[in-house]
Amino acid sequence: MRSYTLIAPAKINLYLEILGDRQDGYHELAMVLQSIDLADRIDLRSNGTDVIRIHCNHPGVPQDKTNLAYRAATLMIDQFPDAFAQYGGVEIEIDKRIPIAAGLAGGSTNAAAVLVGLDLIWNLGLTQSELQEIAAQLGSDVPFCVAGGTAIATGRGEKLSPLPDLDHLYLILAKYRSLEVSTAWAYSTYRKQFGNTYACNTESAEARSVKVNSGCLVNAIAHKDNAKIGECLYNDLEKVVLRAYPQVLQLREAFQRTGVLGTMMSGSGPTVFALTESLPQAQQIQTEVENAIANPDLDFWIAQFSPNGIRVAN
Numbered sequence: 001m002r003s004y005t006l007i008a009p010a011k012i013n014l015y016l017e018i019l020g021d022r023q024d025g026y027h028e029l030a031m032v033l034q035s036i037d038l039a040d041r042i043d044l045r046s047n048g049t050d051v052i053r054i055h056c057n058h059p060g061v062p063q064d065k066t067n068l069a070y071r072a073a074t075l076m077i078d079q080f081p082d083a084f085a086q087y088g089g090v091e092i093e094i095d096k097r098i099p100i101a102a103g104l105a106g107g108s109t110n111a112a113a114v115l116v117g118l119d120l121i122w123n124l125g126l127t128q129s130e131l132q133e134i135a136a137q138l139g140s141d142v143p144f145c146v147a148g149g150t151a152i153a154t155g156r157g158e159k160l161s162p163l164p165d166l167d168h169l170y171l172i173l174a175k176y177r178s179l180e181v182s183t184a185w186a187y188s189t190y191r192k193q194f195g196n197t198y199a200c201n202t203e204s205a206e207a208r209s210v211k212v213n214s215g216c217l218v219n220a221i222a223h224k225d226n227a228k229i230g231e232c233l234y235n236d237l238e239k240v241v242l243r244a245y246p247q248v249l250q251l252r253e254a255f256q257r258t259g260v261l262g263t264m265m266s267g268s269g270p271t272v273f274a275l276t277e278s279l280p281q282a283q284q285i286q287t288e289v290e291n292a293i294a295n296p297d298l299d300f301w302i303a304q305f306s307p308n309g310i311r312v313a314n
């Protein structure tokens with residue numbers, strides 16, 4: 001088949017600890033990542049030409065070479081020139097449902113979908129770990145997006161160890177439509193403010209990252225203890241983003257006042273999520289927070305944890 005529709009789920013960070021600087025300029029991290037069923041749909045079609053074209057129904061998404069999905073296609077062309085010569089370029093159509101610049105890996109999951117889709121269209125037969133190795137060249141979250149589910153991520157975020165699935169939990173996500181936070185800004189601000197707490201070298205940061213395996217959240221996940229999972233949510237980037245954006249802090253506090261299992265900002269934000277055990281509870285909490293803040297710029301989504309990474313639509 002020369003065309004595929006792929007489902008590309010968003011992710012949230014249940015845990016994000018910044019351990020130190022890396023020699024490549026990135027940060028050494030210890031994270032727990034979770035796929036959710038809020039997802040974009042990506043149509044990929046061989047176009048028989050020598051170009052990549054990208055289309056998206058969201059005006060804020062770049063439709064040129066700067067789009068990470070476009071860069072994913074370019075990288076595949078570089079790596080597999082024979083397949084490109086045989087099948088030609090590709091049309092990438094993105095039905096954007098994941099909010100952009102939101103801390104939900106929307107761009108990363110689109111890029112992951114292009115890698116998985118071109119592997120299928122070009123009959124390459126790549127393994128998941130081969131796809132993830134290519135994915136790591138595009139961004140820190142892209143390897144996780146390929147496989148999805150629940151996983152510990154260390155290094156830049158590309159070293160993954162799967163955890164048991166938690167697909168029964170619900171979450172409410174909330175984001176101010178007009179507010180976007182740059183991931184690079186969040187990390188560099190964190191470095192300026194907290195660089196003095198960093199591990200003194202990559203080796204000692206890596207040694208510290210091992211501790212996430214025996215930490216509160218990973219234990220709670222292993223025991224499927226939802227109350228404990230809610231209590232153990234953690235994100236170092238809240239220290240800079242909540243201070244710089246008081247409306248995100250207000251949102252976080254509004255969720256905290258409801259009876260949620262736990263609430264946290266995802267990634268570099270500004271999306272805030274809260275966990276519940278049922279759909280009616282999630283709907284009730286959304287109503288409470290909507291009434292408490294009453295701002296037409298605030299969007300909500302209700303989603304569920306998902307065990308899936310990129311998959312072909314039925």
Ligand code: C5P
Pocket residue numbers: 025026027028029138139140141155156157183184185187188
């Ligand atoms: O890897 P990705 O392009 O998604 O990262 C976006 C930005 O976030 C990077 O340019 C870097 O500033 C910051 N970052 C970091 N350390 C990481 C991951 C991301 O400093 N492990």
